[in-house]
Amino acid sequence: MQRRDFIRITAASGAVAALEGCGNPDHQLIRFVPEEDLLPGIATWKPSICTLCPAGCGTLVRVMQGEAEVVRNGQLGILKMGLAKKIEGNPAHPINQGKLCPRGHAALQVTYHPDRIKTPLERTGQRGSGQFKEITWDAAIQQLVAQLSPRPTAANGWFGFITPPLRGQRKTIVDAFCDALAGNHIEFAFLAPEVISHANSESFGHGGLPTVDLSQSNYVISFGADFLGTWNSPVAQSIGYGNMRKGRAGQRGKFVHFESRVSQTAASADEWIPSRPGMDGALALGLAHVILRDKLRPATSAGQAGLLIDGWSAGLPDFAPEKVEQQSGVSRATIVRIAHEAADNSPSVALIGDAPAAHTNGLFNARAANALNALLGSVGKPGGINFSPAVGLRGTERLRSKAELSRMEGPGSIPIYDAVSPGTKPPQVLLLHDANLVFSTPAGQQPREMIEKAGFIASFSSFIDDTSAFADLILPDHSPLESWLDDAPESGSMHTVVSLAPPSMAPLHNTRSMPDVLLDLAQRLGGNVAKALPWKTYDEALQAAFTNLYNEKGKQSAKDADEFWSKAQTQGGWWSANEKPAPAGKAIPYPKLNPNPEFDGNADSFPFYFQPFASQMFYDGSLAHLPWMQEAPDPLSSVMWGTWVEINNRTAEKLGVKMGDTVEVASAHGKLQAPALVTPAIAPDVIAMPLGQGHENFTRYATGRGANPISILAPTTVEGTGSLAWAATRVRISRVGEGKIVMFGASMEETPQDTKHR
Amino acid sequence: MAHQWGMVIDLDRCTGCEACVVACHAENNISTVGEDQAARGRAKHWIRVERYFEGEFPDLKTKFMPVLCQQCDAAPCEPVCPTFASYHTIEGLNGQVYNRCIGTRYCANACPYNVRFFNWYNPEWEKPLNLQLNPDVSIREVGIMEKCTFCVQRIKAGEIQAAAEKRALKDGEVQPACVQSCPTKAMVFGDLSDPDSEVSRLARGNRGTKLLGELGTLPKVTYLQKDSWHGSENA
Numbered sequence: 001m002q003r004r005d006f007i008r009i010t011a012a013s014g015a016v017a018a019l020e021g022c023g024n025p026d027h028q029l030i031r032f033v034p035e036e037d038l039l040p041g042i043a044t045w046k047p048s049i050c051t052l053c054p055a056g057c058g059t060l061v062r063v064m065q066g067e068a069e070v071v072r073n074g075q076l077g078i079l080k081m082g083l084a085k086k087i088e089g090n091p092a093h094p095i096n097q098g099k100l101c102p103r104g105h106a107a108l109q110v111t112y113h114p115d116r117i118k119t120p121l122e123r124t125g126q127r128g129s130g131q132f133k134e135i136t137w138d139a140a141i142q143q144l145v146a147q148l149s150p151r152p153t154a155a156n157g158w159f160g161f162i163t164p165p166l167r168g169q170r171k172t173i174v175d176a177f178c179d180a181l182a183g184n185h186i187e188f189a190f191l192a193p194e195v196i197s198h199a200n201s202e203s204f205g206h207g208g209l210p211t212v213d214l215s216q217s218n219y220v221i222s223f224g225a226d227f228l229g230t231w232n233s234p235v236a237q238s239i240g241y242g243n244m245r246k247g248r249a250g251q252r253g254k255f256v257h258f259e260s261r262v263s264q265t266a267a268s269a270d271e272w273i274p275s276r277p278g279m280d281g282a283l284a285l286g287l288a289h290v291i292l293r294d295k296l297r298p299a300t301s302a303g304q305a306g307l308l309i310d311g312w313s314a315g316l317p318d319f320a321p322e323k324v325e326q327q328s329g330v331s332r333a334t335i336v337r338i339a340h341e342a343a344d345n346s347p348s349v350a351l352i353g354d355a356p357a358a359h360t361n362g363l364f365n366a367r368a369a370n371a372l373n374a375l376l377g378s379v380g381k382p383g384g385i386n387f388s389p390a391v392g393l394r395g396t397e398r399l400r401s402k403a404e405l406s407r408m409e410g411p412g413s414i415p416i417y418d419a420v421s422p423g424t425k426p427p428q429v430l431l432l433h434d435a436n437l438v439f440s441t442p443a444g445q446q447p448r449e450m451i452e453k454a455g456f457i458a459s460f461s462s463f464i465d466d467t468s469a470f471a472d473l474i475l476p477d478h479s480p481l482e483s484w485l486d487d488a489p490e491s492g493s494m495h496t497v498v499s500l501a502p503p504s505m506a507p508l509h510n511t512r513s514m515p516d517v518l519l520d521l522a523q524r525l526g527g528n529v530a531k532a533l534p535w536k537t538y539d540e541a542l543q544a545a546f547t548n549l550y551n552e553k554g555k556q557s558a559k560d561a562d563e564f565w566s567k568a569q570t571q572g573g574w575w576s577a578n579e580k581p582a583p584a585g586k587a588i589p590y591p592k593l594n595p596n597p598e599f600d601g602n603a604d605s606f607p608f609y610f611q612p613f614a615s616q617m618f619y620d621g622s623l624a625h626l627p628w629m630q631e632a633p634d635p636l637s638s639v640m641w642g643t644w645v646e647i648n649n650r651t652a653e654k655l656g657v658k659m660g661d662t663v664e665v666a667s668a669h670g671k672l673q674a675p676a677l678v679t680p681a682i683a684p685d686v687i688a689m690p691l692g693q694g695h696e697n698f699t700r701y702a703t704g705r706g707a708n709p710i711s712i713l714a715p716t717t718v719e720g721t722g723s724l725a726w727a728a729t730r731v732r733i734s735r736v737g738e739g740k741i742v743m744f745g746a747s748m749e750e751t752p753q754d755t756k757h758r
Numbered sequence: 759m760a761h762q763w764g765m766v767i768d769l770d771r772c773t774g775c776e777a778c779v780v781a782c783h784a785e786n787n788i789s790t791v792g793e794d795q796a797a798r799g800r801a802k803h804w805i806r807v808e809r810y811f812e813g814e815f816p817d818l819k820t821k822f823m824p825v826l827c828q829q830c831d832a833a834p835c836e837p838v839c840p841t842f843a844s845y846h847t848i849e850g851l852n853g854q855v856y857n858r859c860i861g862t863r864y865c866a867n868a869c870p871y872n873v874r875f876f877n878w879y880n881p882e883w884e885k886p887l888n889l890q891l892n893p894d895v896s897i898r899e900v901g902i903m904e905k906c907t908f909c910v911q912r913i914k915a916g917e918i919q920a921a922a923e924k925r926a927l928k929d930g931e932v933q934p935a936c937v938q939s940c941p942t943k944a945m946v947f948g949d950l951s952d953p954d955s956e957v958s959r960l961a962r963g964n965r966g967t968k969l970l971g972e973l974g975t976l977p978k979v980t981y982l983q984k985d986s987w988h989g990s991e992n993a
Contacts, residue, residue: 041893064893066889066893068886068889069885069886083889084890085890085892085893086784086785086892086935088938088939089938089939096941098938099777099939099940099941100777100781100939100941101775101777101941102775102776102777102779102780102781104777105777105780105781105783105939106780106784108784108890109887109890112887112888112890113887114884114885114886114887228775229773229775234775234941235941238773238775238941238942239941239942239943241773242771242941242942242943242944245770245771245942245985246768246770246771252770252985252987252988254987262818262820264773264774264775265773266820267774267809267820267821267822268772268774268820268822270986270987272819272820273816274815274816508886508889616775616776617776627790627887628780628783628784628790629780630790630793631783631790631791631792631796631801632779632780632783632803633776633801633803633806633807635774635775635776635807635809635822636774636809636820638809640793640796640801641792641793641796642793648815649814650815679811680811680813680814680818681811681815681818681820682815683815684815700884705793740797742793742796742797744796744801744803744806745806745808745809
């Protein structure tokens with residue numbers, strides 16, 4: 001017996017004796033001996049990393065002593081421990097510079113969520129029934145070892161691990177584990193920016209999302225990108241936006257936004273220009289046509305990005321303003337004016353993201369916006385777009401390897417979908433971590449059936465969600481605040497950034513860090529798997545990676561690798577002293593593309609374009625379980641605890657739909673019901689819905705709440721990639737009856753007199 | 759001279775992202791009330807983002823405006839309180855003493871800004887969500903009115919720290935949670951009695967307006983009106 005255990009047991013039994021007979025059941029709990037030295041009432045700030053979206057913001061966690069009810073060695077008791085109390089932005093971090101978005105604050109509730117999985121679970125009922133029993137970690141890991149011991153092969157069914165896109169050493173570990181088992185690491189996220197990444201490879205020889213230098217821009221054109229809300233690196237972009245507006249004396253940049261509805265980002269634009277869904281590429285080339293025609297910039301300035309576009313050197317005859325007006329609904333005068341303003345007010349920059357990249361012609365749209373950017377001279381320039389420098393650390397290089405890019409070519413290329421196509425064997429063993437495939441895949445693609453075909457499913461998720469409900473075994477991960485974390489953000493800063501964070505607090509529950517479990521599994525499986533993963537723990541792997549980083553890049557910032565490692569832990573990572581964009585890469589070959597979008601469903605039966613959009617509070621739906629996010633009013637609609645269907649006020653009048661009425665939205669692939677939000681901020685032929693709600697299974701706060709727009713989407717893909725074209729579905733809408741919509745600002749209708757626009 | 763705390767909110771920077779709203783919940787132990795109570799207008803958001811549309815499709819302008827307690831110098835909420843729970847602090851805040859409050863709700867009726875929130879029930883944090891609570895901020899029970907305090911716990915902590923170090927508070931040293939998190943730096947907080955503080959300097963600018971200033975409430979929050987693009991000749 002160790003000394004600490006001895007003290008713990010004696011202290012525990014003494015406490016029980018002393019407190020016996022107290023009335024409050026809380027007071028009958030034993031008190032464990034604290035493992036940390038903390039002063040009551042004194043806060044310490046620990047660096048961490050926000051994991052709720054791919055931006056990778058650095059955070060500081062306020063940790064104070066508190067008393068938590070915890071189970072230790074099977075015994076419930078009270079432990080004085082350091083508890084995270086608040087999350088702030090880390091002022092030293094180059095991405096978010098001390099700032100944070102609403103979702104980042106709510107990350108605290110992931111750790112303290114009442115429905116977190118507290119201990120390993122084994123399925124007892126039918127798959128998907130949500131019936132589990134608690135088991136020990138030893139039993140859970142032994143089960144998984146037994147499943148993986150007859151190595152899955154192509155013949156007996158493959159091995160797959162589905163996660164959201166990972167970076168850094170966490171990715172290295174997962175990739176190495178999958179490689180050693182000849183399995184597939186499948187990175188899946190509904191909002192994964194694959195199309196933009198792909199287009200950037202073609203146009204600029206650089207996959208991945210751009211870093212936008214808004215703070216020095218004078219003219220910003222956004223094609224549907226929700227860059228102030230959810231797209232790319234929203235906090236970094238918001239900081240830049242603030243400077244673009246008011247950070248330079250006498251110089252206020254202009255912002256023009258094209259989209260069929262007013263998004264949270266569009267709301268801040270000087271001009272919101274409603275445009276027909278999917279015509280963003282035509283609009284970008286319409287602007288380019290005017291710039292070329294009026295000789296505002298030379299055609300050659302667009303380089304490779306221009307050569308990708310048919311008819312570029314001939315001045316884009318197919319995209320004269322008259323033609324683009326017919327296609328996009330934007331007047332020719334507006335197109336000519338915006339083109340001149342953009343060319344006359346350099347540095348100007350064009351952004352594209354979200355729905356425009358999720359049409360069947362999404363890749364074309366992105367290429368077109370890239371060509372416009374190149375023509376405007378904004379690529380690799382201050383006030384324009386740049387690509388963040390990569391680091392030479394194993395596993396932290398560019399997110400998308402060549403193999404992944406080739407996998408994205410052609411429809412149905414995501415391997416998990418291949419698994420259900422006829423003739424392909426389903427996976428023998430499927431591991432899941434935080435990727436909610438069932439929620440984020442259109443019902444028409446049969447995600448449920450696909451998951452159910454897997455021989456054995458183990459999940460590392462912290463919550464039972466629509467997908468992990470199908471697991472046979474759950475090995476719950478620590479929450480991010482309880483884990484070692486590392487990250488190499490793809491965009492948001494021109495510094496080379498490698499984030500690192502030790503745990504901010506001890507684990508509340510009987511959980512284990514996913515990378516640690518993989519390393520443990522590797523040791524038990526032995527052979528090539530153990531060889532591929534030589535580290536005992538995740539932090540040992542991190543330290544090894546940071547030693548490499550020190551040798552390659554960090555010699556100036558510390559006297560030796562140890563100091564480098566400990567400094568990185570205090571600071572929240574390592575970043576280069578200088579800002580230096582990545583050098584241009586090698587362009588990949590490109591196919592010809594159709595410039596026009598195609599929509600699923602004919603216009604007679606389904607007269608409306610259906611446009612789902614990322615939610616400011618719930619992102620892609622993965623944050624719907626957090627009560628702060630549920631009760632925060634949506635910025636545009638002020639809706640709380642629910643979902644809605646956006647419909648233009650004149651359209652609503654024609655259909656007899658009033659605010660809050662329940663409406664049915666039907667596509668050729670399914671239907672849903674939700675309350676109507678009648679608004680002037682959407683085109684008359686468009687119906688829009690936020691992502692987020694409609695979970696069949698996602699804790700007490702989100703289960704059975706609202707409807708999921710993804711469920712009725714057509715399983716169409718973006719031409720030239722395997723990505724889901726989630727903006728390419730048509731729907732019809734009809735009134736069902738009176739309904740209910742909960743809004744915080746139901747009375748906010750008139751502008752106060754003294755704060756009108758000037 | 760005592761500090762006179764004030765705020766400037768630049769509507770030309772604000773993007774309505776609501777980082778302030780959630781930061782405030784986290785800092786000030788504001789309980790969520792759930793869907794049914796929210797539907798009855800009982801959700802508590804000490805700061806909210808108001809959204810205004812002007813015009814009709816397709817010529818539509820949108821504007822966001824964060825609204826919180828304006829910490830008025832002539833506050834309508836203060837004289838109506840029978841128990842002096844609502845009172846004016848020496849530093850110009852509209853204080854709310856929770857253990858004096860008997861829940862008449864006169865203050866909420868009198869406030870033209872709709873920024874006072876009544877606790878219709880005892881707050882609940884389903885375990886272990888209670889562990890997120892900030893030990894520096896008291897919990898408000900049923901029957902109590904609550905509102906934005908300009909994060910008075912942060913102000914006090916800053917003043918105590920500065921006094922211990924025998925120095926004056928530096929401009930920008932104290933920031934309420936909303937100001938600290940604002941990504942676009944739309945919000946600036948500071949001492950209005952110091953003419954050189956950033957907040958004083960910005961409040962004097964020609965875009966400055968007060969919300970419902972015509973009521974004579976003398977708000978200490980100044981809104982800087984949204985600007986417009988003046989074209990390339992301005993560059």
